[in-house]
Amino acid sequence: MLQKAGRRGLAEEAADRIRDAIFRGDFPPGAALREVELAAQLDVSRGSVREGLAILEREGLVQSAWHRGTKVIDLTTRDAREVYSVRAALEGLATRDAIGRVDLAALTRLVDAMARGLTEGVASEELLALDIDFHDTIYQATGNRRLIEAWQALRSQVYLFQLTRIRLGHNEYRAVVVDEHRELVTLLTRGQADAVTRFAEEHVHSALRALAGQLSR
Amino acid sequence: MLQKAGRRGLAEEAADRIRDAIFRGDFPPGAALREVELAAQLDVSRGSVREGLAILEREGLVQSAWHRGTKVIDLTTRDAREVYSVRAALEGLATRDAIGRVDLAALTRLVDAMARGLTEGVASEELLALDIDFHDTIYQATGNRRLIEAWQALRSQVYLFQLTRIRLGHNEYRAVVVDEHRELVTLLTRGQADAVTRFAEEHVHSALRALAGQLSR
DNA sequence: ACATGTCCGAATGTTGACATTCGGATGTCC
DNA sequence: GGACATCCGAATGTCAACATTCGGACATGT
16 A cells, blocks of 8 residues: 655745754744745745745744734744643544554554663654654544644644753653553553543643743743 | 724635635535636636635635645535534534633524524525524634634535535424524533533534435445 | 557646835924 | 824735646557
């Protein structure tokens, strides 16, 4: 079973580059993303950049206003609460629907990779990538396109929040990643819908609590 | 307290026109939306139409593929299940968060208007508009921008599904609209979080069940 | 009949030039 | 000094021409 290749246009390419630049810290939260500037750097026309920025806006990574340009989103605690409360609702639905469909072996592999990385002392950024992969796998398993799209509209924001959480130096993320995801796999294996749903929601809420104290405002 | 005026560009204008045309039935599900054709009819450039279609894609009303154009979405039962299961999760969250914040008087006015319309025999389309207004009010009351955006990504699709449900002639929609929304207001007034959440979810699921039997495939 | 190869028209993707809008700097009046 | 009007540069919004891609029609060979 092959994954569809799907050729991409310049707009998606541009979106990828700009997204990476934001994650890399080149454009900190609140920074302006000027179309001409980006077009020159990426060597594409402004139109393509414009469409790329529209894609990032769908992901909630940037916001734009009429004749006022596009900026990287801010990271207030209010934004965090918004993102994580919606995410909790989605995560509960996704995890429940994934029962019996998700590839448990793949999830186990990801958790094992986390555990290995943890003892070997890899950067938290890499653990975070595995973390996101883990949840992607669950969403994909549901086969619900709308659910996946709703998750994608939050995904980049979650990533950005967790990145700052990591970069602010709090290492307590490393303490819980493995255990919580391992527990999720166990519950998914047992297949008790209510317990899985509740734990998935709690998993998200606890991440918010850990984050909330560290943000401005 | 005034609503911000917010000048709009041609893209949003175009999106509005096209959306209306779809709801009006000018472009039935599956129909192709050709950029040149629309640009000529709306008397704007293709670029603006393109952006307008991108907005509609965010709302899930249309789908586009690379070099293959944009089409109105299909209405399979699978799509209905997807939309309504995500909606149920959002609706549960929104209704719970709206407790104590939502303008109960406004909701009551809307339900009364439905009841009046029902006895006076207005078209189901108008009841549907009030129905959507009702839920918009709840989402707005939460003040959660991400939640509102997630709802907007489903809103037009819900509208389209309900429209076809109405147009296929089943009048059982009229039988339950008023009662279910009246009950929602009652529960919101009491403010019991769990009961409200459960009922809001059930409200959505029952709409799906009523719809499911009437769609192709 | 079936599969494969090749054209060609139609539609979308991309681009650079032109028009419009914003918001701060400056100037003016009271 | 503060409120208001007026400019101006920088950035975005809009447009129409050019480039690329798709997928069906037709042809060809098996």
